[in-house]
Amino acid sequence: MATETTSGKGLALLQAEMARQGADAIASLTGNEAMAAELAASIMRTGRLVLIGMGASHYANRMAETSWRRLGVDCRAETAGDVLLQDLPAQARTLVLVSQSGESGEILQLLDLLPPGADLFGMTLAPQSTLGLSLRCLVGVGGQEVAFAATRSLTITLALHAAVLAAAGGEIGSFAATLAASRQSALEEAVEALAQKNSVIIAGRGELRGLAEANGLMLMELARIPAFGFEFGQFRHGPLEALAPDLGVLLLRGPGALGAGTATLARAALGAGTVPVIFDCSGEAPIEGAVTVAFSSNEGLSAVAAMLPALQKLIIAVSSRKVAGVGEPVRSTKITGIDHEA
Template sequence: MTRGTMGEGIGLARLQAEMARQGADALASLTGNAVVAAELAASIARTGSLVLVGMGASHYVNRIVEPAWRKAGVDCRAETAGDILQQDLPVRPRTLVLVSQSGESGEILQLLDRLPHNSDLFGMTLAPQSTLGRTLPCLIGAGGQEVAFAATRSLTVTLALHAAALAVHGVGEEDLAAMLATPPLPDVDAALAALASKTSIIIAGRGELRGLAEASGLILMELARIPAFGFEFGQFRHGPLEALAPELGVLLLRGPGSLSAGTVTLAKAAAGAGSPPVIFDCSGEATIDGAVTVSFPPREGLGAVAAMLPALQKLIIAIAGRKVTGVGEPVRSTKITGIDHEA
């Protein structure tokens, strides 16, 4: 059983409590939002354009589902609320979804004051009594607001909220529901041994796994307090390969088909620099020599994300437990980041 060595305490207990119920809450969220999901789907059909807006982990969940919406034929993009506050959006019909697990993120509150509240403005939140939850028609995540510092349950539940909207739009995500109900739990001890001593870590993936890589980098920085970066495979090749070194860890998220393309190239580059990579692999393809492979059932799309997510959470928390005391107890941040009055 994977354990940290320094990180026991209230923060860790809160993380574990959130993760213990994330699957059940996500499944409830899939089926408990039919009315607003239908309204959202009708808006998307009317405008032909979808902009997903969030900050922190909420933004990265939006980045996970962005390719799924595009595959469904929707002109979709994920933007940070901070960018929209600075740059606005071109004036044309679009559906906007503001995503905030707490419903109180500072930039989201500022956007609520600025944007016109019309039939094409929606929210997603775990907190129905929050400002966001009271102000807009929202898809509501089951189980209430997340308490633990880093996003675990909130990420999984928000993923399910997006899947509920995609389902009304005609995109089936049966694999997602199956993985939420019975997630694979492979042993990650070898992956922990490969990454725990690294001073920084790069995580990379393609398609939906790109956003998962970015979210994982954020959570690793929050909990282990080390530099960690999420990249799309191609972006990793365009320059960041220069950072490869024995002290840099590499974690590759390998999906099936085209989502596997580039894995061998990156794995060989990392191994050649003295840092054999860890590969979370749901491709169904042969393992790559020289890599530490954590295998999952072959899955694609959001099903691949849901398959990997619990094991990724377990690995990240275990790495953090080797590096800091008080895992999940922030020293410079708060759970809810409010309005920056200097910006």
């Protein structure tokens, strides 16, 4: 069957986290109003925002980055590893350190290097962590995530970003309503189109770029195959040469500018002998020849909220066709420290 799964502990943990992520995210969105207002005031005062994280936290920051830029804020999403190796700009700016565990090695190093200040904040799911106790933090509801790959933590971190954006007057659309919806997507064709591939490219634009990157990471972690997340233009500039029948292509199509280029990339994939899968919330007609998973028309973070649960299920189903013990890492740990090797 297309959605065949294994029954190991890792899979059970993933499913348990996903079962409560929507409710926890809505509670996180509405339960951080005071701190969200404080952080929003700092951002609008400085006009410059640096979002700092690692792994899935970084990709959640990448999704929020586009929304902040639309609001006129000079926003940059940086990995903590990069920040450790370079000086931050001297101008006044608001810094937000994001770590679901509050114990990521690079984040802890930054806490030792950055002087406490009025414009230094955090986001975490663990209020008693080092990060949670060191900075004023928005705190996600439900405690720290325990499954290996980021599912619930990613959704909750997006909700925390949405809370701050809303406090700053940004447009988060139907984000909360979309999280609350329990719509089930038919994924069998999409699973069949990707499960036999040796590697996968996922691509999107705007907020959907970060979503592509986050799900590329998840697929690598769970299926143990090469998977890459690209912005649509970055996919065209060189990686098209990798297109082949054994390369899977997953395109995230939003409305208007968020979907521009989808048809071009889909035709290129079809011409190379691979059927692309398109997660589509554009409201436009499906692209002929592609496998389309359709959603209601949404944009920005609402588009992310619409697609994310179905993407998680798709990646877990694909991974379950490739490896035994999905969600049980063989080389990684949930909380990654810092490598001090010279």
